[in-house]
Amino acid sequence: MSRPFIPSSNIARLKESATLAVAAKARALKAAGVPVIDLGAGEPDFDTPAFIRQAAAAAVEAGATRYTATEGIPALREAIAADANRLLPAGADPFTAAQVVVSNGSKQSLFNACMACFGPGDEVLVPTPSWTSYYEMLELARATAVPVMGDPANSLKVTAAILEESCTPRTRGVMLNSPCNPTGAVYTKQELEDILALADKHAWWVISDEIYLRIAYDTPATSVSQLAPARDRLILINGVAKAYAMTGWRIGWAIAPLAVSKAMIAVQSHTTSNPAAVSQHAALAALTNLSAADAAISDMVHAFHRRRDAVLNALGDAKKYALHPAGAFYLYIDVSSFGGDDPGAKFSGALLDEHQVAVVPGSAFLTPQWIRASYACADEIAVEGMQRIARLLSAGR
Ligand SMILES: Cc1ncc(COP(=O)(O)O)c(C=O)c1O
Incomplete structure (x- = not known):
């Protein structure tokens, strides 16, 4: 039996x-x-665009077949920091490669961030509807996902005021995703600024999933990095899957305060180690051949x-x-x-x-x-x- x-x-x-x-x-x-x-x-x-596929094939021939550093090859971490820095307002401190952790898709980056920042007893506000995996990742981190319903009159987006109604002394963070899966909603600068101000007031972690940032139609979408006055509680998540048509290569990243990046590298070092070497070279080609x-x-x-x-x-x-x-x-x-x-x-x-x-x-x-x-x-x-x-x-x- x-x-x-x-x-x-x-x-x-x-x-x-x-x-x-x-x-x-x-x-x-x-x-x-x-x-x-x-x-x-x-x-x-x-x-996937041909110049990226060709760079990956060349990288394999050149020996990109072995383990790399858990957090990704240095050239890719540099390229990711440079990519993020292009959006920063004049005068803002640039992100450094040391803050970047490259993972097997932004899904793993999000998971690493949830594991690093949240644990039992912590509540995390999840604007709802949201991508299905946020709720489950927070659950895996043994934190409590608190769904916060968006306003049907405003494309189901939340506002700072709506978020504030759902917070308690145990609230530790908020998940943001603009443009949003599943609604396609894009938060305005003002909406994001108000949410960032609220998060700053309460010292919440802001995990901003910007995987669809480049895919916006009516006006360009705003990255929270363009707005955040303080970045000590901010984790930016992005990757090549959607904008570069590279879903199967599995490359995403987090850019976080240094101590958080180190914690995420530790989580990744005991779960998957580095993302595939060849995929990292493909992503490097994607991020460094800017005009193509x-x-x-x-x-x-x-x-x-x-x-x-x-x-x-x-x-x-x-x-x-x-x-x-x-x-x-x-x-x-x-x-x-x-x-x-x-x-x-x-x-x-x-x-x-x-x-x-x-x-x-x-x-x-x-x-x-x-x-x-x-x-x-x-x-x-x-x-x-x-x-x-x-x-x-x-x-x-
Ligand atoms: C909002 C959102 N974040 C993250 C991901 C994961 O993307 P990746 O392929 O980089 O893991 C997806 C994939 O559907 C998504 O919709």
Whole structure:
């Protein structure tokens, strides 16, 4: 008789990543021959630009096949610091390479930061809806994620005043993400300044996930590094996955106060060690060939922008149910008219079964009245998918 597996208390409350689960279901259906339109993935459909692929191939031939320093190769850490410094206001102290920790995707950077800064008894404010993994990472760090609902009248963004209502003496930090996954919302300078001032007043850690920073349409998105008067409680997170179409290379980074960087390196040294050497060289090429990278990013952002407008248009009358996304590549759509406890799950299930379109139910982001549809796919696929969503929405239940 086999004995049951009882998960340890470390993971007893851990939930599978809902976005990855949807992607797996869509892949299985596709493998079975069902022509699924997959609007679930949070992944650009572009190839990594050729100059980056070529630099990686050359690096392998030149011997980039061994362990590197846990925190990344020096040249890449320098390039990341230089990249961040380009945004700083005149006169601000530059970031140094020693503050940079390179990881296996910004996901690991975020995890390292949560592990380094938070622990049992600590509460961390998570503007909601937010990317699904923040809640689970905080749980893994044995801290308490405190979801703070954003304002539906303001693209589901939180304000300093809304955050302040949810804080307690145990609040230790806040997770920021602009442009935001899943809503596509972009925080204004003023909104960010107010939140930073509040965080500064309470000495909270600010973990600012800026993975979509370059993907903004209506106005450029602001990095908190452009605003923060004090940086002793600020951890910037970024990576190459989204802007450079490099999801599979798994390179992200954190830039933090030196003591925090050291703590994150210690966490990483006992979990994964360095990110893949070849991927670090690919990221180095991406960050140091500025004109080639800017041209590639501008082409991709231009395509996302065109798709953003096309998918909003494809929704027709149902557009009133969608938030206007000013960045990232997601459309967040209110499906509360489907009713029940979890209208997003009901809608997503019906959409997949009856219209062969995969989207992510909003419960993955603690907002079950919504669904997330990604438009990081070919224009005609995104448009067809949105038309089917609009049909199901107007048919109702
Ligand atoms: C908001 C947000 N942060 C971080 C990540 C992780 O990105 P990476 O591929 O760099 O680990 C994602 C990926 O979907 C994301 O949406």
